[in-house]
Amino acid sequence: MTSATTPISATTPILELRRLTRSYGSLTAVDQVDLSVVPGERHALIGPNGAGKSTLFATVAGTLRASAGRVVFSGQDVTDLPESERVRRGMVRTYQHASLFLDCSVLDNVALAVQRAHRVAYRFDRPARRFRATQAAARRHLDTVGLAGRQYDKAVALSHGERRQLEVAMVLAAGPELVMFDEPTAGMSAAETERFVALVQRLPQTLTILIVEHDLDVVFRLADRVTVLHLGRVLASGTPPRIRADEAVRRAYLGSAKTEDLFIDAGEPQ
Amino acid sequence: MTAGQARSGTERHEAPGPASDTAPGGGDGGRRDLADRPVSHAPLLVAAGAAALLVAAPLVLGPYPVTTATRILAFAVLVLSVDLLTGVTGLPTLGQAAYFGVGAYTAALVGIHVTADAAAQVIAACVAGLIAAAVTGWIAVRARGIVFFMLTLAIGESVHQVADTWSALGASNGLSGMPPIRLFGSPPLLAAGFVYWWVLAVAIAVFAAVTLVARSPYGRTLRGIRDNEPRMRALGYRTAAARYGVFCLAGAVAGVGGALWAAQARFVSPGDLGFEVAALALLSVVIGGAGSLWGPCLGAALVLIVRDNLSASLGGHGPLLLGLVFIAVVFLMPRGVAGLVGARRHPRTRTEIPS
Numbered sequence A: 001m002t003s004a005t006t007p008i009s010a011t012t013p014i015l016e017l018r019r020l021t022r023s024y025g026s027l028t029a030v031d032q033v034d035l036s037v038v039p040g041e042r043h044a045l046i047g048p049n050g051a052g053k054s055t056l057f058a059t060v061a062g063t064l065r066a067s068a069g070r071v072v073f074s075g076q077d078v079t080d081l082p083e084s085e086r087v088r089r090g091m092v093r094t095y096q097h098a099s100l101f102l103d104c105s106v107l108d109n110v111a112l113a114v115q116r117a118h119r120v121a122y123r124f125d126r127p128a129r130r131f132r133a134t135q136a137a138a139r140r141h142l143d144t145v146g147l148a149g150r151q152y153d154k155a156v157a158l159s160h161g162e163r164r165q166l167e168v169a170m171v172l173a174a175g176p177e178l179v180m181f182d183e184p185t186a187g188m189s190a191a192e193t194e195r196f197v198a199l200v201q202r203l204p205q206t207l208t209i210l211i212v213e214h215d216l217d218v219v220f221r222l223a224d225r226v227t228v229l230h231l232g233r234v235l236a237s238g239t240p241p242r243i244r245a246d247e248a249v250r251r252a253y254l255g256s257a258k259t260e261d262l263f264i265d266a267g268e269p270q
Numbered sequence B: 001m002t003a004g005q006a007r008s009g010t011e012r013h014e015a016p017g018p019a020s021d022t023a024p025g026g027g028d029g030g031r032r033d034l035a036d037r038p039v040s041h042a043p044l045l046v047a048a049g050a051a052a053l054l055v056a057a058p059l060v061l062g063p064y065p066v067t068t069a070t071r072i073l074a075f076a077v078l079v080l081s082v083d084l085l086t087g088v089t090g091l092p093t094l095g096q097a098a099y100f101g102v103g104a105y106t107a108a109l110v111g112i113h114v115t116a117d118a119a120a121q122v123i124a125a126c127v128a129g130l131i132a133a134a135v136t137g138w139i140a141v142r143a144r145g146i147v148f149f150m151l152t153l154a155i156g157e158s159v160h161q162v163a164d165t166w167s168a169l170g171a172s173n174g175l176s177g178m179p180p181i182r183l184f185g186s187p188p189l190l191a192a193g194f195v196y197w198w199v200l201a202v203a204i205a206v207f208a209a210v211t212l213v214a215r216s217p218y219g220r221t222l223r224g225i226r227d228n229e230p231r232m233r234a235l236g237y238r239t240a241a242a243r244y245g246v247f248c249l250a251g252a253v254a255g256v257g258g259a260l261w262a263a264q265a266r267f268v269s270p271g272d273l274g275f276e277v278a279a280l281a282l283l284s285v286v287i288g289g290a291g292s293l294w295g296p297c298l299g300a301a302l303v304l305i306v307r308d309n310l311s312a313s314l315g316g317h318g319p320l321l322l323g324l325v326f327i328a329v330v331f332l333m334p335r336g337v338a339g340l341v342g343a344r345r346h347p348r349t350r351t352e353i354p355s
């Protein structure tokens, strides 16, 4: 299954998938995936359309139940925990298709993430704007992604790229230890993508990042490790240069429209 | 330790500011509510003017209109509880009349057997409404959408059945013999105006409290659930608990409305908590504009006036008129009366076509 692996680091993994499987009826979208991510790692997940990347994310995050296998986070088995409990432990995801509170203001969207992390989400003893620390943190996150000027607009008024930026702000505001980005730059302009890459590079090294990304330039700039998923299975997992050189990966992509994008546009190994 | 835990408690360092600027009115709550937008003072002035007019009403009106106004205020409190669920949280309900009825019966029983003190009756009714909602809501909030709607209907009908058959509550004859209310040791308040002022004071307090909830972080949580509940779970919210909380809160508010209703009528019957009351309360929310707080209060006035005062002169066609109003609202102003004002106050939110 795994044709290229790097030696597992001595550190205990923050996320460990053990033969994780998820089926839709007879279709096995994620098939016995083993994966381990160490704290602070920037791990990219690539693979052609329909490889099962989003399904894997949803199963790890708890949006979907696993059909078989385990998800272990920080040494604890979270396979049977609902999504909200996993988030409370620090596993936060974005959606491939932005999922926002369209009828709320941009600021409220981020504040919803912040106020839960600040544990004031159920307070009604004073107006929200009096929770200064929460409001300030929400504004700071908006500022980070460049949406500060639009805080009072409704989320529904944002452009596609801006919605992606807002998703990023919400995830960072939710107090994560592990962030899972599902194609964060899809639909962003070149400038927005650049801002996103710079933002991720500036994030604290203690934060662990799992990212699904089609833009290989972004992948090879950000990732320490890359896992290739194909037909729900792990085809290869290793450092970016090893993945680039991997024969099985090349063969699997042969005939796929993605081959060229994957390995020719990607530039030289870093 | 997660980053979230590390950051928790930061709020404790804030000065617990008094909630003084949460005066009633200005309720641009709900769909247009931007919890944090700098406050404009115009709504506050309008609210103060409206409150002044309401306070002055008994000085210029005769006893009959004052009685009508008292009933409208009590009904408006029920409508606020429906709006909290339907408008703010996005849970349409037909069950709130049950908690309204629990409050009304509780207040009447307290009045007959314990004390004529109006404040004690309101508190007892509030607690009873809260408990009733806490017991029944536990089942209801597990469902969503149409199933939730049907469960609230079932709760309403069950409570109506109980009131209609339980002899200790007078069964279908209702509960009469409630003495006139007293306030803080005053003599019995027999004049309609005094009862009105008491009901007005409580209704304004409830309005202020609901406004505060709608603008608080919890209100934001509820709007988040209304807009996108799965996303709330992905942010770590236990959404069933949040929905249960607002269900209990709405039960308490409806209970207070019931006590006010009983204080005026001094008689409670199963008809006060029937399907019709629940439906009219929901209708008031739709007409007024779900999510706005003052809009549904206007809706409550309109609905009650049509039912109780105009129906006779329309040859009993009040329900028909309400039905027509309902259809007109749904098609012509989907955000109700409040939507009309809102559209003028926030002209054209910048909208871009998503690329």
Ligand SMILES: Nc1ncnc2c1ncn2[C@@H]1O[C@H](COP(=O)(O)OP(=O)(O)OP(=O)(O)O)[C@@H](O)[C@H]1O
Pocket (backbone or CB within 6 Å): A024, A027, A029, A047, A048, A049, A050, A051, A052, A053, A054, A055, A056, A096
């Ligand atoms: N809800 C669903 N029901 C049935 N099949 C599904 C469902 N969601 C996804 N699939 C199927 O599962 C497989 C994996 O889909 P998934 O969305 O996880 O792929 P992906 O790697 O994220 O693809 P993309 O790059 O297009 O986002 C696909 O064959 C897809 O058709």
Ligand SMILES: [Mg+2]
Pocket (backbone or CB within 6 Å): A053, A054, A055, A096
């Ligand atoms: Mg996908």
